[in-house]
Amino acid sequence: MSGILAGLADGLAAFALALGLPFGAGGPPPLANGYVEGEYLRIAAPSAGTLESLSVVRGAQVAAGAPLFAIDRATANAERDRLAAVLAQARAQRADLATGKRPQEVAVLTAQKARAEAALRYSSAELARQQELVARKVTSPDKLDQARAAYDRDRGQLAEAEAQLAVAALPARPEQLRAADEAVSQAEAALVQAERRLADLAPAAPVAALVEDTLYNPGEWVPAGSPVVSLLPPERVKLVLFVPEPAMAAVAPGTVLSVRCDGCPPGLSARVTRIASQAEYTPPVIYSVGSREKLVFRVEAMPGRPLNPGLPVDVWPADVRPMDVGPVGRPQ
Structure with missing residues (x-):
């Protein structure tokens, strides 16, 4: 019997969430919804050639100045010596x-x-x-x-x-x-130009970053300008929020917001860095029955700690404790 009631409660909660309605008692609704976005550094070589070596693996952290990969440099070495x-x-x-x-x-x-x-x-x-x-x-x-x-x-x-x-x-x-x-x-x-060309064929990490992806394997032919390694520096992770027009009075550049995401530790915050100058309709990524017709403003904010890109987030004013609300997108 308890299992049936639990299933019914979950069904009602899902239905209420689909309608954009609160379910049960709890804290205030979020100020805005959004997701985590990463601005990736895609490292490429200016000249085509065979990938000689790959010094990093997906998911690893690299320090600034660490080697990433090397394109075959036999011709470039000969030109530098000449x-x-x-x-x-x-x-x-x-x-x-x-x-x-x-x-x-x-x-x-x-x-x-x-x-x-x-x-x-x-x-x-x-x-x-x-x-x-x-x-x-x-x-x-x-x-x-x-x-x-x-x-x-x-x-x-x-x-x-x-x-x-x-x-x-x-x-x-x-x-x-x-x-x-x-x-x-x-x-x-x-000679400086030749040495620079030689260095470009074996680039190093410009900053400390996460290796988000490697796009070629050693021995493969890499076209000129084609990215070989994709990096995500922690300072290039941001929150993309869609704030409804009536709530824009509470948001300004520099405003601190409380952040909540599934599985994230409590006490997260973010600072608003950019606000779009024109309104738009709620994007499909956060569509719901209750919000699909709303005009929203795109707002970008820098989180206090790196988060995984693609993770959905909700934000509240800084004076609202995220622990007072339930999972992302659903009031308690």
Whole structure:
């Protein structure tokens, strides 16, 4: 007999719930109904390739910076190494332009200067001797002219050797140095881009989060931009509520609400973060006979603790204790 009565009570409760009517004595009806929604981070790689490894499993918690997966990086590694070699070459060329000639080349120019000095000493002595002989009328003026020409030639060769030696110590022209600097900058930027591309093929978790799903298995081909791992950070879990138009006066951004959901611990609360600017009809997800024609406003609120997405919730003003009401959607 007691079983029959219990079944009848449950049937009446279900009927009353379907009609949107209270059943039995209890606390006030909820201010609004809604559900928990998650804003997922879907992590993808920018380039297509074979999934090399998957470092996480569904339902696990990952820390910020933890590896998630890796796409085959053989080609990207080779390109990074090539650009690193190009950068090393550009830097070496820039350093070479800034240091002048090699020591061996400077030694050659120094020897050429010494030879020019020796030649000038000889031609200078020869010129003095011919001048004396001409003054004594021992030799012809032609010999003096030859000695003077040899002296001028050797003096010019010495000046040339000294100039070449000075130039050997100078760096390249400023325009050449600027061009070399630009080449180094371009090579550095290309290497940074290659390293970034390589990192994108093996992304890490941007924040601590729950691994909501993994969409590919190692060995499968992953198209470019296709998500491989779906993450749900705790701070991206929110309540989506549908507040009837007459109750909107009790809701404003920053308002604290009491939250009740099946199987949740008591004392839950949420703070309103966003209110829609336009009303809408009650969405099908919370349809009932009593509410399907109501105009409601979509309200978003941040719960005080993470909840499972999809979980239906009821909310009351903060001064109403959720323990005074029954299961979600049903007054006690």
